[in-house]
Amino acid sequence: MLTGMDFRHQVFANFKSRFGSSPRVYRAPGRVNLIGEHTDYNEGFVFPAAIGFSCWVAVGAREDRKLVLYSENFGASREGDLDDLKPAAGNWSDYPLGVAWSLEQAGYRLRGANLYLAGDVPLGAGLSSSAAIEVATGYALLVNAGEAMDRTQLTQICQRGESEFVGARVGIMDQFVSCHGQAGHALLLDCRSLAYRAVRLPEQMDLVICNTKVKHQLQASGYNDRRAECEEAVRLLAKVLPEGSLRDLNMQQLTEHRVELSDTLYNRCRHVISENQRVGQMAEALESGDTGAWKELMAASHTSLRDDYQVSCRELDIMVEIAGRQSGIYGARMTGGGFGGCTINLVAKAYTPEFRERVSAEYQAATGLQPDVYVCEAAQGAEFIEIRD
Numbered sequence: 150m151l152t153g154m155d156f157r158h159q160v161f162a163n164f165k166s167r168f169g170s171s172p173r174v175y176r177a178p179g180r181v182n183l184i185g186e187h188t189d190y191n192e193g194f195v196f197p198a199a200i201g202f203s204c205w206v207a208v209g210a211r212e213d214r215k216l217v218l219y220s221e222n223f224g225a226s227r228e229g230d231l232d233d234l235k236p237a238a239g240n241w242s243d244y245p246l247g248v249a250w251s252l253e254q255a256g257y258r259l260r261g262a263n264l265y266l267a268g269d270v271p272l273g274a275g276l277s278s279s280a281a282i283e284v285a286t287g288y289a290l291l292v293n294a295g296e297a298m299d300r301t302q303l304t305q306i307c308q309r310g311e312s313e314f315v316g317a318r319v320g321i322m323d324q325f326v327s328c329h330g331q332a333g334h335a336l337l338l339d340c341r342s343l344a345y346r347a348v349r350l351p352e353q354m355d356l357v358i359c360n361t362k363v364k365h366q367l368q369a370s371g372y373n374d375r376r377a378e379c380e381e382a383v384r385l386l387a388k389v390l391p392e393g394s395l396r397d398l399n400m401q402q403l404t405e406h407r408v409e410l411s412d413t414l415y416n417r418c419r420h421v422i423s424e425n426q427r428v429g430q431m432a433e434a435l436e437s438g439d440t441g442a443w444k445e446l447m448a449a450s451h452t453s454l455r456d457d458y459q460v461s462c463r464e465l466d467i468m469v470e471i472a473g474r475q476s477g478i479y480g481a482r483m484t485g486g487g488f489g490g491c492t493i494n495l496v497a498k499a500y501t502p503e504f505r506e507r508v509s510a511e512y513q514a515a516t517g518l519q520p521d522v523y524v525c526e527a528a529q530g531a532e533f534i535e536i537r538d
Contacts, residue, residue: 156203156205156267156269157174157176157205157536158536159267160174160206160265160267161207161536163207163265163267164207164263167219167263167265168217168265170209170263171209172207172208172209172263172265173207173209173289173292173293173533174205174206174207174208174533174536175205175206175207175208175285175286175288175292175531175532175533175534176203176204176205176206176285176531176532176534177204177206177280177281177282177283177284177285177288177327177328177530177531177532178199178200178201178203178270178281178326178327178530178531179199179200179202179204179270179276179278179280179281179327180197180198180199180200180276180277180280180322180323180326180330181197181198181200181358181484181491181493181525182195182197182322182484182485182493183196183197183198183335183447183484183493183495184424184427184428184431184446184447184450184482185197185322185424185427185428186424186450186460186484186485186487187375187420187424187458187460187486188340188396188421188424188425189320189321189340190319190320190340190376190379191340191395191396191421192340192341192392192394192395192396193341193394193395193396193424193425193428194337194338194339194340194425194428194429195320195322195428196336196337196338196348196428196432197322197323197335197336197338198326198330198334198335198336198350198356198527199326199327199330199331199527199530200276200356200358200523200525200527200528201526201528202268202269202270202271202276202281202523202525203268203269203270203281203285203528204266204268204270204278204281204282204285205266205267205268205285205534206264206266206282206285206286206288207264207265207289208262208263208265208289208290208292208293209262209263209293210260210261210262210263211260211261211262211263212261213261214230214231214259214260214261215228215229215230215231215261216228216229216230216231216245216246216249216261216262216264217262217264218242218245218246218264218265218266219264219265219266220241220242220267221265221266222241222266222267222268223241225241225242227240227241227242227246229242229249231253231259231261234246234249234253234314236314236315236316243315244279244282244283244310244311244315245264245282245283245286246314247283247310247311247313247314247315248283248286248290248306248307248310249290249310250310250314251306251307251309251310251313251314252287252290252291257294258294259290259293259294260293260294260295262289262290262293264286266282266285266286268281268282271521271523273364273490274358274360274491274521275484275485275486275489275490276358276485276491277323277327279323280307280327281327283307283310283311283324283327284303284304284307284324284327284328284531287303287306287307288303288531288533292533300328300329300530300531301329301343303328304321304325304328304329304343305321305324307324308320308321308324311324318372318373318376320340321340322338325343325345326338327530327531328531329345329530330527330528330529330531331347331527331529331530332526332527332528332529333349333350333352334347334348334349334527335348335432335435335527336348337428337429337432340396341394346432348435348436350435350527351435353497353498353499354479354495354496354497354498355495355496355497355498355501355524355526356493356494356524356525356527357493357494357495357496357501357504357522357523357524357525358491358492358493358494358522358523359468359472359491359492359494359508359512359520359521359523360490360491360520360521360522360523361465361489361490361491361492361512361516361520362518362519362521363462363464363489363490363518364488364489364490365488365489371460371487371488372460372486372487375417375458375460378413378414378417379395379417379418379421381414382395382410382418383395385414386398386402386406386409386418389402389406395421395422396421398418398421398422399422400422400423403415403419403422416456416458416459417457417458419453419457420453420454420457420458423449423453423457424450424453427446427449427450430446431443431447434446440479443480444473444478444479444480446480447480447481447482447495448473448480448481448482450482451469451481451482451483454482454483454487455483460486460487460488461483461487461488462487462488462489464489464516464518465483465487465489465490467512467515467516468481468492468508468512468520469481469482469483469492471507471508471511471512471515472492472504472508475496475500475503475504475508476500476503477496477497477499477500477504478494478496478497478500478504479495479496479497481493481494481495494508501524505522505524508522509522
């Protein structure tokens with residue numbers, strides 16, 4: 150798969166070949182979350198960064214109210230009628246069509262469009278290829294219709310499309326960082342107020358993502374189960390949660406009301422409380438250069454996700470354990486929804502080649518699986534790509 154400058158020209162040329170006109174091209178990145186897992190849908194705090202893998206959408210206007218989509222990655226086409234958009238139960242096209250549906254629901258009168266989609270965000274790795282598709286499509290459809298929208302509003306539009314049209318009850322984090330990402334920075338995001346602060350990442354550090362190459366069947370159902378458990382805990386603790394969110398619960402309150410919760414719900418709450426605290430501590434540690442704290446906080450996050458939230462798995466645990474004993478490691482943990490997928494590792498640049506080689510070899514020896522290892526830097530958020538014929 151081509152990337153960078155080659156990718157943008159390929160998408161432009163392939164659109165012209167398929168649809169016979171010159172398009173406008175938009176790009177939106179995937180993301181990796183440094184810390185703050187399963188806190189976004191609890192209105193808590195997260196600390197993601199956009200990464201240098203993106204979805205590209207080329208768009209050209211039509212005279213009717215149809216959306217004609219082609220996906221390079223899937224080698225497939227799909228049409229949708231803007232006056233009667235319906236999901237196709239798990240089809241790749243539900244994500245861009247869901248954004249169109251959400252825009253129409255919000256009162257925007259869209260224009261028909263031809264859309265050519267291509268991406269280099271690894272699919273199924275938990276790096277938010279879906280959010281990248283949604284954000285790039287949203288920009289493309291808005292400009293095609295002569296409409297403008299600020300980035301935060303587009304974030305909410307895309308989230309609604311995925312939650313209500315696609316049926317995946319996601320938090321706001323993925324779409325937000327795909328819209329607002331800043332090169333060289335992670336975003337400290339309050340998922341309730343959507344206030345955020347960009348935190349510069351050390352130049353001597355790489356973001357190394359290790360894909361375990363496993364996705365357990367529990368991934369989708371387990372995510373929804375965890376959301377439901379948090380909602381049940383909020384219901385049971387309603388008298389101490391006037392805002393209706395675990396984000397407002399502290400450890401003292403959790404201890405005082407321990408008897409009202411099952412062991413499982415108690416553990417879920419404990420993870421959310423402690424993880425929210427770790428997010429703020431991690432941002433401070435990065436700004437102060439306290440590398441020892443980075444390692445401790447990421448290790449504590451993984452332990453909490455494994456034991457209290459129970460969303461890790463054998464392969465993720467093995468990958469984190471292997472990474473933790475390598476030279477140049479500043480921190481390692483699982484990232485994303487869990488039950489497979491990826492780990493995020495903060496690695497000193499000088500040690501990255503050795504880290505990549507050793508982790509790959511040791512993980513394969515331990516599991517029989519060949520991982521994918523991606524070396525990333527924090528990237529810029531969504532943008533229009535100017536291309537000339």
